Amino acid sequence: MRLRPFVALLLLAASGSAAAADLVVSAAASLTDAFQAVGKAYEAKHPGTHVVLNFAASDVLLRQISSGAPADVFASADQAAMDQAAAAKAIDVSTRRDFARNGLVLIVPEGDPAKVASPEGLRASVVRRVAYGDPASVPAGRYTKAALEQQGLWESVSAKGVLAQNVRQALDYVARGEVEAGFVFATDAHLMRDRVDVVADVATPTPVTYPIAVVAGSKHAREAAAFEDFVVSAEGRKILAVFGFQAP
């Protein structure tokens, strides 16, 4: 009997969290800052919804979603991860849209200790380590690999490769000066412009585009679709542009 108030409290807590819809958005690590702003703006327009953001390398998000993680929206940093999600029937393909474009850049720690000026320059022996995302699970790493393969540099650069778990870790390695250079997205480099210098824009064989889709079996499919609409709307684009993302 003495437990009754406690049980009532528990029920109250449970109902309280269920009343506001928790919309779980799994987004690529490179979207971290932009989607935090997008999420806030969306919540301001939809007071009943609470946007819960989950950031990691796109393939990690894909693994989570295809193993049944309760995500509602998936935004990845390349088409390969989204293609895999579609193949695994993890997303509602009819909702798939591209919402942003980005670029790959070569960055060096502030002051450029190894005097790197281009991807070619990474061959020099003073360049001992180069950071980029693990191509097996990080889109930024896949773009890097494809670009360097096209230039015939992959073999020499990958021998010096430090594989990051996501693009932001590669950025951090460069900012700390633990590596002589690294490959990240232009938007990532911009965030740490006081600690890293962009030395070259790197052409990628496929353009860096970001797809978004509603997760198959989402319990908040309508809300998820509304969030997606907001991301691709003029207002959403404007927020993304602040962080350096271009229209697709």
Next chain:
Amino acid sequence: MPLALTLKVALWATAINLVLGVAVAFGLARWRSPAREVVDSVLTLPLVLPPTVLGYYLLVLFGRRGVFGEWLDRLGIELVFTWQGAVAASTLVAFPLVQKAARAAFEAVDPQLEDAARVLGLREASVFFRVCLPLAARGITAGALLAFARALGEFGATLMIAGNLPGRTQTLSVAIYAAVQAGDDRTAGVMVAVISVTCVAALLLAGWLAPGHLRRVRP
């Protein structure tokens, strides 16, 4: 390849801890001061702190632009993205396991035996190497095996300081993490089995050597 590297790192970490942990433990066991338990608590921190915190400490202290970065650089020592960095991480997390076990073992040595050795004319160093160390050896070995098992599985701090460099710093646990992230469940499964079996073997051996075991089996 990840297995060989993992064994190399764990063996080095255990060897360093055997010297360092035993020396510190002996000092603590013989030191009479109220500060003793404070020092002991600080030294036990690696056991309870999140490995990411330990990795962060290592990175901030020993990174190229870290507090001791320049100093290490002049000595030609590089820890970030090297297997030596993985050894540093494993040594740090496993240190309390050796230190704790060794201290308990030293404190269990009967002081009368040490006194007897001194009366018989042994110098302090000889008392340590011929009386204390042999009597405490069992407990120390058990601690070392636990430390070895812990070092085998070290992940968080290792990933932060040694990174993920296939063939150079990619230990089993880091390789497993990378394989799972890439969706390569088969490779991950094989490595998970290997590390599980190795750790169980080390733990069994540690349990068999642990002090008290002989008393349990002997009537």
